[in-house]
Amino acid sequence: MSDILITGAGPAGLSAAHWLSRQHIPHLLIDQSSFPRDKICGDAISEKVLLELEALWPGSSAGLGKNPAFHPSFGVRFVAPDGTEVQIPFKENPENPAGYVVPRLEFDHFLAQKLDSDYTTALWNSRVTGLTKTELGEIQLEIGNGASTRRITTRLLIDASGERAVVRKKLLRQPFSRQHFSAGLRSYYDGIRGLHKQGFIELFFLSEAQPGYFWIFPQAEGRANVGLGILSSTVARKKINLRRLFFDLIAHHPELKTRFAAARPLTDPTGWGLPLGSEKGPRSGDHFLLCGDAGALIDPFTGEGIGNALLSGRLAATQAAKALQANNFSASFLAGYDSELNARLRDELRISYSLQRLAARPWLFNFVLRKVSRSRFLQQTITGMFSNVDSRKQFRNPLFYLRLLFG
Numbered sequence: 001m002s003d004i005l006i007t008g009a010g011p012a013g014l015s016a017a018h019w020l021s022r023q024h025i026p027h028l029l030i031d032q033s034s035f036p037r038d039k040i041c042g043d044a045i046s047e048k049v050l051l052e053l054e055a056l057w058p059g060s061s062a063g064l065g066k067n068p069a070f071h072p073s074f075g076v077r078f079v080a081p082d083g084t085e086v087q088i089p090f091k092e093n094p095e096n097p098a099g100y101v102v103p104r105l106e107f108d109h110f111l112a113q114k115l116d117s118d119y120t121t122a123l124w125n126s127r128v129t130g131l132t133k134t135e136l137g138e139i140q141l142e143i144g145n146g147a148s149t150r151r152i153t154t155r156l157l158i159d160a161s162g163e164r165a166v167v168r169k170k171l172l173r174q175p176f177s178r179q180h181f182s183a184g185l186r187s188y189y190d191g192i193r194g195l196h197k198q199g200f201i202e203l204f205f206l207s208e209a210q211p212g213y214f215w216i217f218p219q220a221e222g223r224a225n226v227g228l229g230i231l232s233s234t235v236a237r238k239k240i241n242l243r244r245l246f247f248d249l250i251a252h253h254p255e256l257k258t259r260f261a262a263a264r265p266l267t268d269p270t271g272w273g274l275p276l277g278s279e280k281g282p283r284s285g286d287h288f289l290l291c292g293d294a295g296a297l298i299d300p301f302t303g304e305g306i307g308n309a310l311l312s313g314r315l316a317a318t319q320a321a322k323a324l325q326a327n328n329f330s331a332s333f334l335a336g337y338d339s340e341l342n343a344r345l346r347d348e349l350r351i352s353y354s355l356q357r358l359a360a361r362p363w364l365f366n367f368v369l370r371k372v373s374r375s376r377f378l379q380q381t382i383t384g385m386f387s388n389v390d391s392r393k394q395f396r397n398p399l400f401y402l403r404l405l406f407g
């Protein structure tokens with residue numbers, strides 16, 4: 001029996017474990033892997049991630065640049081389907097990078113190494129194979145390590161098992177819907193020409209892959225994380241073979257074919273799913289909270305999920321402390337977690353969902369990017385949107401669209 005058990009030691013589960021430890025709350029943390037371990041991802045960490053790290057370890061984000069695995073990024077380059085490009089710095093006058101690209105092998109290990117063994121009991125190489133409810137309504141997990149199987153009951157399960165989403169799939173039997181899920185492929189390359197000197201990440205929006213994009217995210221020592229992500233309902237409807245399209249783009253896209261002419265793949269492209277935050281529904285229930293990808297919290301436009309995973313882990317730990325104190329693990333009590341998540345993320349996720357739908361119309365996206373490429377005001381507005389999430393609310397302001405159309 002464990003009062004609190006976390007499934008999954010990605011950013012969401014590790015954040016929950018750190019914040020529980022901060023409150024001196026013992027807990028079990030279970031992962032099917034041991035660290036360091038890879039996770040298929042674009043490896044880009046945004047300012048939201050830096051803020052969460054800063055909340056955990058004040059002053060830590062300033063030191064990240066000294067870690068050779070953390071490659072600084074100062075902005076983003078968007079390329080529209082018609083080739084129009086816009087380069088946007090993350091901040092107007094950057095002193096410190098607002099983002100990094102860091103392999104998840106290193107980033108998750110960096111977080112896991114800081115676990116506090118006084119409060120976290122970690123069970124690595126332990127896979128959750130089944131979930132059931134006990135007569136008291138608590139959750140019983142079946143956990144296998146290859147050699148044997150054991151059962152552990154918990155009063156509160158914080159599910160941070162990522163896209164594998166053990167509560168959703170094994171207990172609730174509610175798979176993610178294709179309209180709110182993207183399919184992604186990731187590879188590593190070196191020798192790509194023209195990587196941005198300030199580490200700008202590059203997103204190529206493509207007429208054959210909407211909504212979605214091909215990316216090049218520069219890393220240390222001239223390497224880059226390269227990938228492709230497309231909404232799963234589009235993949236199914238257009239019968240897209242993601243792997244074939246990935247190699248076709250590298251071979252034939254007017255810009256990419258030149259840039260990849262002398263490039264060398266370091267890994268085979270590997271696929272993984274992205275549960276998007278446009279998915280509706282509660283992220284808690286009787287005796288459980290859903291964090292990170294297990295709670296479908298990825299930004300539907302950018303595909304960014306690490307920041308929301310860390311944030312949701314923090315909020316889950318706060319809710320867990322309240323539940324322990326009140327001795328109340330009911331759905332109605334744990335819904336306080338949903339309220340906190342909604343207060344922080346609902347607007348942001350809605351706006352990103354609108355942007356995702358805009359990007360699904362290549363002609364409209366071409367038009368908008370042409371406008372942005374010619375307007376200093378719009379470029380500054382978008383820069384502001386990276387450094388201040390609240391300023392994304394301008395997308396709700398009709399004046400913004402008037403300036404976009406006629407500015």
Ligand SMILES: Cc1cc2nc3c(=O)[nH]c(=O)nc-3n(C[C@H](O)[C@H](O)[C@H](O)COP(=O)(O)OP(=O)(O)OC[C@H]3O[C@@H](n4cnc5c(N)ncnc54)[C@H](O)[C@@H]3O)c2cc1C
Nearest residue numbers: 008010011012032042043044128162164184292293305306
């Ligand atoms: C192709 C691709 C590119 C992406 N690019 C970016 C990007 O550049 N920036 C960004 O911010 N986000 C990106 N994302 C999203 C990001 O990877 C996720 O949002 C993030 O990893 C979510 O963290 P998490 O802790 O919720 O889950 P995860 O990181 O997936 O961690 C889940 C953990 O649960 C464990 N687990 C799973 N099932 C079980 C089980 N049955 N038993 C025990 N343990 C289990 C796993 O081993 C894993 O350690 C990308 C995603 C994909 C697929």
